[in-house]
Amino acid sequence: MDDKLEKYLESLVESVITGSPRLSALGEEEKKKAAEQLRDRLYQLALETLFTRLNPEQKEDVRKALSGGNAEERVEHYASLVPDFALDLENRLQREVEFIKNTMG
Numbered sequence: 335m336d337d338k339l340e341k342y343l344e345s346l347v348e349s350v351i352t353g354s355p356r357l358s359a360l361g362e363e364e365k366k367k368a369a370e371q372l373r374d375r376l377y378q379l380a381l382e383t384l385f386t387r388l389n390p391e392q393k394e395d396v397r398k399a400l401s402g403g404n405a406e407e408r409v410e411h412y413a414s415l416v417p418d419f420a421l422d423l424e425n426r427l428q429r430e431v432e433f434i435k436n437t438m439g
Contacts (some may be wrong), residue, residue: 354438
């Protein structure tokens with residue numbers, strides 16, 4: 335995963351964990367599990383956001399890369415080709431984080 339995206343996702347995870355009274359009250363192991371689940375969810379959302387903007391051939395290429403272990407390279411390649419992908423992704427991730435924060439109280 336691109337370093338900038340990885341750092342951004344980590345900052346979102348941290349903001350959810352520290353910003354939620356329920357999550358911040360968890361023990362360290364539970365916080366790690368919650369952070370891992372949240373990280374996985376946000377990464378999945380990033381992939382979904384990209385997939386909605388790819389043509390069928392590009393989608394198939396990424397699917398093959400995901401099963402072949404070189405997904406990061408292909409995802410980064412296609413993300414760089416999609417106009418306004420970074421803005422779309424940021425908006426979608428922010429909405430998801432706000433939803434999670436509101437849900438978790």
